[in-house]
Amino acid sequence: MKINVLRTDLANAVSVVSRAVSNKASIPALEGILIKVYGSKMTISGYDLEIGIKTSIDATVADEGEVVVSARIFSEIVRKLPEEVVFIETDDRMITYITSGNANYQIVGMNSAEYPDLPEFEQTEEFEIDGNLLKEMIRQTVYAVSDNNAKPIYTGSLFEIENKTFKIVAVDGYRMAIRTEQIDSDENAQFVVPGKTQQEVLKIITNDDEKVSVIAGQRHIMFKIGGYYVISRLIEGTFLDYNSTIPKTKKTEAVVNTRLLINAVDRMSLLNGDKIQSPVRCNFVNGEIHFSCTSAIGKANDVISAPFEGEEVEIGFNNRYLLDALRNIDADEVKITLKDGLSPMVITPVKGDNFISLVVPMRLANA
Numbered sequence: 001m002k003i004n005v006l007r008t009d010l011a012n013a014v015s016v017v018s019r020a021v022s023n024k025a026s027i028p029a030l031e032g033i034l035i036k037v038y039g040s041k042m043t044i045s046g047y048d049l050e051i052g053i054k055t056s057i058d059a060t061v062a063d064e065g066e067v068v069v070s071a072r073i074f075s076e077i078v079r080k081l082p083e084e085v086v087f088i089e090t091d092d093r094m095i096t097y098i099t100s101g102n103a104n105y106q107i108v109g110m111n112s113a114e115y116p117d118l119p120e121f122e123q124t125e126e127f128e129i130d131g132n133l134l135k136e137m138i139r140q141t142v143y144a145v146s147d148n149n150a151k152p153i154y155t156g157s158l159f160e161i162e163n164k165t166f167k168i169v170a171v172d173g174y175r176m177a178i179r180t181e182q183i184d185s186d187e188n189a190q191f192v193v194p195g196k197t198q199q200e201v202l203k204i205i206t207n208d209d210e211k212v213s214v215i216a217g218q219r220h221i222m223f224k225i226g227g228y229y230v231i232s233r234l235i236e237g238t239f240l241d242y243n244s245t246i247p248k249t250k251k252t253e254a255v256v257n258t259r260l261l262i263n264a265v266d267r268m269s270l271l272n273g274d275k276i277q278s279p280v281r282c283n284f285v286n287g288e289i290h291f292s293c294t295s296a297i298g299k300a301n302d303v304i305s306a307p308f309e310g311e312e313v314e315i316g317f318n319n320r321y322l323l324d325a326l327r328n329i330d331a332d333e334v335k336i337t338l339k340d341g342l343s344p345m346v347i348t349p350v351k352g353d354n355f356i357s358l359v360v361p362m363r364l365a366n367a
Contacts, residue, residue, distance in 0.1 A: 001065025279316030
């Protein structure tokens with residue numbers, strides 16, 4: 001293999017692809033990136049057996065070939081090269097020579113035969129969506145994905161397409177987030193995408209105007225974002241019947257300024273930490289919300305105006321779960337709906353119905 005490429009193109013590609021590389025892999029090749037050079041393209045891939053990212057950049061090719069190089073070392077070298085043109089050559093022993101200006105390196109590579117193939121799958125569904133919209137939908141729901149592997153199905157989000165309606169649903173047993181949008185697709189499908197994959201998609205979408213192609217199979221999914229391909233396994237299993245968890249009746253409904261609510265809960269959070277999880281008590285009374293929190297550190301109280309309709313109610317929450325929901329709603333005012341002090345709080349924007357967040361309460365000492 002013998003080529004030259006532009007350093008900026010190479011550095012950008014390696015930086016993104018390396019995010020799919022395992023730091024400690026049982027297969028040594030998986031700690032590297034796979035480089036394939038054919039025609040006038042240099043294709044770079046990273047893969048950790050769960051998620052793979054690949055892309056191609058233009059190259060001037062003297063000799064075609066393939067090699068696996070350490071992702072960490074190669075990335076650092078490319079990032080610090082002094083000139084814009086980079087010359088890369090690999091010999092029969094897989095020694096890889098990298099030259100730019102007066103700087104030159106020799107690093108030990110591996111045979112590409114040692115690198116596992118990225119998954120290939122038969123397409124069952126495909127739809128296209130604006131990158132900005134997909135980014136927003138993922139961001140507003142991925143916070144509710146579970147990090148507990150005891151129930152793997154909830155370490156991902158449900159992607160549901162039906163009657164030109166696209167939903168992303170995330171739930172972890174303590175909160176749930178649902179984001180809905182209308183899209184131009186005749187597909188009807190459901191599949192569960194790992195949270196880790198969604199986080200990578202979020203990072204790669206940089207041009208809000210670009211379209212993202214979502215291509216699903218029986219066990220895998222691929223996101224085509226610009227020149228990048230993100231390939232991931234899907235999570236198998238039965239996802240929660242999320243509609244049945246949304247309370248159908250309400251006894252209390254309040255419209256609250258989102259920033260005031262966030263600030264009040266945040267102030268109560270000062271008495272909680274990683275090892276202390278005392279509930280933030282919210283008492284809806286006399287057109288106000290009275291907040292209080294008592295922990296081993298001390299006590300805190302606060303009050304904000306919140307005119308409400310219905311019955312007075314007292315309810316407690318994990319401060320972090322409530323803040324996550326409020327910070328991701330993207331609305332100046334939120335509508336809070338309560339059935340009672342033991343049922344989930346439903347949070348929605350005052351205008352529109354494309355976002356729903358549920359937060360399960362913590363049982364209060366006097367409940």
